[in-house]
Amino acid sequence: MLLRVLGREYAQPMRRTVALMTTTAIAEGLSYALLVPVLRALLGDTPGDAWPWLIAFGTAVAVYTALRYISDLSGFRVGSALLRGMYHRLGDHLARLPIGWYSAGRLGEVSVLAGRGVLQAMAVIAHLLAPFISACVTPLTIVVVMLAFQWQMGLAALVAAPIVAAIQIWTGRSMAAADAERSERDQEATGRVIEYLQAQPVLRAGGRTAERFRLLDDSLQEVQRASRRSTLASLPGALGLTLAVQAMFTVLLVLGAYLALGGNIGAAEILTILVLAARCADPLLSLSDIGGKLRGARSVLARLDTVLRTEPLPEASEPIQPVRHDLEFESVAFQHGGRTVIDNVSLSVPEGQRLAVVGPSGAGKSTLLQLLARFYDVDAGAVHVGGVDVRAINTEVLMAQIAIVFQDVYLFDGTIEENVRLGRPDADEAEVRAAATAARLDDVIERLPGGWATNVGEGGALLSGGERQRVAIARALLKNAPIVLLDEVTSALDPVNEAAVHEGIERLMAGRTVVMVAHRMRTVRRADRVVFLDGGRIVEEGSHDELLRRGGRYADFWNISLTPAASE
The missing domain is CATH 1.20.1560.10 (ABC transporter type 1, transmembrane domain)
Structure with missing residues (x-):
């Protein structure tokens, strides 16, 4: 043994x-x-x-x-x-x-x-x-x-x-x-x-x-x-x-x-x-x-x-390198815990466009992002990045193509700079500082006694939620990946931090292929296309204005979620 x-x-x-x-x-x-x-x-x-x-x-x-x-x-x-x-x-x-x-x-x-x-x-x-x-x-x-x-x-x-x-x-x-x-x-x-x-x-x-x-x-x-x-x-x-x-x-x-x-x-x-x-x-x-x-x-x-002895996800014997950055779900089905989470979903995201995924809790929104990043393998169908099945792409190559910002940010017990550098450890100082500025992290660093050398604590416990999000966005900006996955990162932030984080997200999304799970409609309006997901199925899809004109599930969701901030 x-x-x-x-x-x-x-x-x-x-x-x-x-x-x-x-x-x-x-x-x-x-x-x-x-x-x-x-x-x-x-x-x-x-x-x-x-x-x-x-x-x-x-x-x-x-x-x-x-x-x-x-x-x-x-x-x-x-x-x-x-x-x-x-x-x-x-x-x-x-x-x-x-x-x-x-x-x-x-x-x-x-x-x-x-x-x-x-x-x-x-x-x-x-x-x-x-x-x-x-x-x-x-x-x-x-x-x-x-x-x-x-x-x-x-x-x-x-x-x-x-x-x-x-x-x-x-x-x-x-x-x-x-x-x-x-x-x-x-x-x-x-x-x-x-x-x-x-x-x-x-x-x-x-x-x-x-x-x-x-x-x-x-x-x-x-x-x-x-x-x-x-x-x-x-x-x-x-x-x-x-x-x-x-x-x-x-x-x-x-x-x-x-x-x-x-x-x-x-x-x-x-x-x-x-x-x-x-x-x-x-x-x-x-x-x-x-x-x-x-x-x-x-x-x-x-x-x-x-x-x-638990088997990891299999690696392709002859991996393929994708040359494009468009995304596609082809008749994807996925079960987890004995429950069907994604049921025959087909959709595509052209390179450089933004897709917003909207729907009630438990609809399978975050699971779509996880399947794109190959946190799981699908039970049926295929997920493509640049026209290549993610199962045929080397894991390190796939992850190099993707920057992910989750709603719940985890920071390692170290300094702010060390956590930002996780995005690209070989980046020079000027690149790290530029990423921090773009993410509005420099505002946080200026008011901290230790500056860049401030310890964030285990899981980032010594920083607020908004400060952790800014570190995560700076990390993603530094990585400079062509594909960005966002699991609604502003749903629990105060207005000041939300505005700062939104500014950083806009810079992160510029010129990249983006899939965002959205809870706040302010984020959805910036998407090129919206998919409304419920019960693991696509109920509606189209642009924000098209879906509002149809008066369907998305319109109901919009009306319920509408706030003065969202209508501005």
């Missing part, structure tokens, strides 16, 4: 680390083999003969110590390198997944995976792999030594191996449901904590600041219950492992006494074998704790594996 999640490029260093850790565990077991001649000499007639063996034992321990240091250091280094690689691999893969994959619940899951999850999974390499290999390989090496020294007792010790393995497998299977429930409850509780923090204004407005949030309380109680069930479920395995190891030691003690009484083995040999058996017991008993941590890590790895 770990190798599959890491990917082929990271498999080789991982295998080398595992081989080094295995060699270290074998060296540890073999070093204990030298206890046999040491104890035999010490308990014999000439204890002085133990000196050469003691020196050999000390040398073996020194070699083991050096190997352990090297293998642990390798584990830390490989774990750190793979952690970086894992973040890059996960990030690259998430960037290629269709936007429709990012449901609200999945965003929380990915957030947990990308944070604590990746750290927990990669901690296996740095912290758990070496102890796990040592707990498995070192006892087996010691058992092989016992077989070579006294086969009857070695064989008795070997019988414990399948018993311990069976207990570990049984424990893992019996814990699977409890571990899954615990993970699910943890995620739910995390969501409730975030919800509780976000709900503070509502709770305080309702005078409930001193009350507990029932949903959060219930969720935390479920976590407590799941933790209790998980702990109880792990007890039989831990007790079973302890009893199996103690039973093995008891059997060896009884068998050794029987062989000694029969004259088949001396007291020194019995003592030596019991010392070796005791060295087997410690790592075996640690398997219970290590196994629990590995199960938790494996659960995370399984979720990471599921995400990484």
Whole structure:
């Protein structure tokens, strides 16, 4: 599972680390083999003969110590390198997944995976792999030594191996449901904590600041219950492992006494074998704790594996470069969440013209923009850019042709300049300043203490909605793409910001092919053509004046939406 999640490029260093850790565990077991001649000499007639063996034992321990240091250091280094690689691999893969994959619940899951999850999974390499290999390989090496020294007792010790393995497998299977429930409850509780923090204004407005949030309380109680069930479920395995190891030691003690009484083995040999058996017991008993941590890590790895095996939108084997910038929907149908969102839509936008998409909420307006940008693939029909199906265009080439300004602007936690430069990172300073001026962003920058170096906060939280929109428009202007997609960007702005943003939008749209989702009629009147969408179908289309003369759905929508500002 770990190798599959890491990917082929990271498999080789991982295998080398595992081989080094295995060699270290074998060296540890073999070093204990030298206890046999040491104890035999010490308990014999000439204890002085133990000196050469003691020196050999000390040398073996020194070699083991050096190997352990090297293998642990390798584990830390490989774990750190793979952690970086894992973040890059996960990030690259998430960037290629269709936007429709990012449901609200999945965003929380990915957030947990990308944070604590990746750290927990990669901690296996740095912290758990070496102890796990040592707990498995070192006892087996010691058992092989016992077989070579006294086969009857070695064989008795070997019988414990399948018993311990069976207990570990049984424990893992019996814990699977409890571990899954615990993970699910943890995620739910995390969501409730975030919800509780976000709900503070509502709770305080309702005078409930001193009350507990029932949903959060219930969720935390479920976590407590799941933790209790998980702990109880792990007890039989831990007790079973302890009893199996103690039973093995008891059997060896009884068998050794029987062989000694029969004259088949001396007291020194019995003592030596019991010392070796005791060295087997410690790592075996640690398997219970290590196994629990590995199960938790494996659960995370399984979720990471599921995400990484999710197929991104397919790329064309021989991509085509569009040379024009006209747009076309050809009998397009699209379903989402079991509901038909776009139903047999056909329309075209000539290069350099503006199309306004109008309609009630849930009509599928924003989905049209998302299909143009290939956030989703259509279920039927085709979407063309410059006469080329978007599925035949390389994703990077397609996105280079399009500038998008959404209603809800997201800014990255950085400076204003860094967020504007996302449009075209290689732009020079004069181009960045010109884009800011065209978007009326320079007015904002002048009144901010930090100017261009002002930090916008996560998501742009330190700026107002209108200021964020100006940054987004400046970013789109700097990108200088021939196609512009606008998802009504002024619906929640005050009059001052709305006027400034409209000015920036006009400059953004000049000379470009534009598709705009419009809620305010002031925007619609500037379009060359208007499409009225309802229930995923085109109900009416034409120019603003034509549709008003027809007196249909668009005219009704216009009359309802008409305001003094819109009529000016």
